Amino acid sequence: MIQFHDVSKRYKRKSVLNPFSLTVKEGSAVGIIGPNGAGKSTFLKLVASLERPSNGTVSFFGESYEKAIRRVRAEIGYVPQEIALYEELTVKEQLSFWRKIEPVEVDEAFLNEMIQTLRLNEVWDQRIDRLSGGWKRKVNICVGMLKNPSICLLDEPTAGVDLAAKEDIIGWLRKLHQEGRTLLYISHDWYELKQLSDEYMVFASGKPVFQGSERRLLEEKSNLMNSYKGDHELTRILQYV
Numbered sequence: 001m002i003q004f005h006d007v008s009k010r011y012k013r014k015s016v017l018n019p020f021s022l023t024v025k026e027g028s029a030v031g032i033i034g035p036n037g038a039g040k041s042t043f044l045k046l047v048a049s050l051e052r053p054s055n056g057t058v059s060f061f062g063e064s065y066e067k068a069i070r071r072v073r074a075e076i077g078y079v080p081q082e083i084a085l086y087e088e089l090t091v092k093e094q095l096s097f098w099r100k101i102e103p104v105e106v107d108e109a110f111l112n113e114m115i116q117t118l119r120l121n122e123v124w125d126q127r128i129d130r131l132s133g134g135w136k137r138k139v140n141i142c143v144g145m146l147k148n149p150s151i152c153l154l155d156e157p158t159a160g161v162d163l164a165a166k167e168d169i170i171g172w173l174r175k176l177h178q179e180g181r182t183l184l185y186i187s188h189d190w191y192e193l194k195q196l197s198d199e200y201m202v203f204a205s206g207k208p209v210f211q212g213s214e215r216r217l218l219e220e221k222s223n224l225m226n227s228y229k230g231d232h233e234l235t236r237i238l239q240y241v
């Protein structure tokens, strides 16, 4: 449903993603792992169309980006790794600000469920700059998912969140997936990924080097470790698989 064909990405002279081709299937829940700096976040930004490829093409729903742009804006939700919030607003003000600029009308039932799941009513009238990192993270998730997206992109959404809240978030994301949404999810927590994913992508040296089921990843694990012997962080990550 989202197809990358010979895509690469560079920033000025720095090559960040080397040419790769892959397909993200509709309804899949894809756990993305890989060492720091391997290009995972850049890949997710390309899926979100927040970045455009330097070379190659990305097509959405069987159409070119240019043709699919309205659907891309309406259906793809993105939760960035960075906290992208206005610090001086309360949680309530923050959400009402962002919902005004959403390209689609916000579904009240979905929004209420998200507020309940993330327990945001507990901090409803507090300013963002007075909240702990974990609460900010949860507001960040809520803002990124406001449009009730059919394709949900989440870049380390649970970093800094306490265990109970993590369970709430993972349980909720599982439910979204069971309802038929597509999930692409970056995490350094294998336990978390295992609860969510029906497919994995492994990034190393600026490209996806594996895409497939957990069973296939277990089969390929030692080959990957051999192929990227010098990449100690990748070896360490794969040891947990």
Ligand SMILES: Nc1ncnc2c1ncn2[C@@H]1O[C@H](COP(=O)(O)OP(=O)(O)OP(=O)(O)O)[C@@H](O)[C@H]1O
Pocket (backbone or CB within 6 Å): 011, 014, 016, 034, 035, 036, 037, 038, 039, 040, 041, 042, 043, 081, 203
């Ligand atoms: N806007 C940018 N300009 C220049 N270089 C960038 C930019 N964004 C990312 N990079 C570089 O691209 C490389 C890949 O970054 P990216 O954030 O995609 O990796 P990552 O796998 O998500 O890492 P992490 O796990 O640390 O988040 C890094 O070397 C990073 O410094």
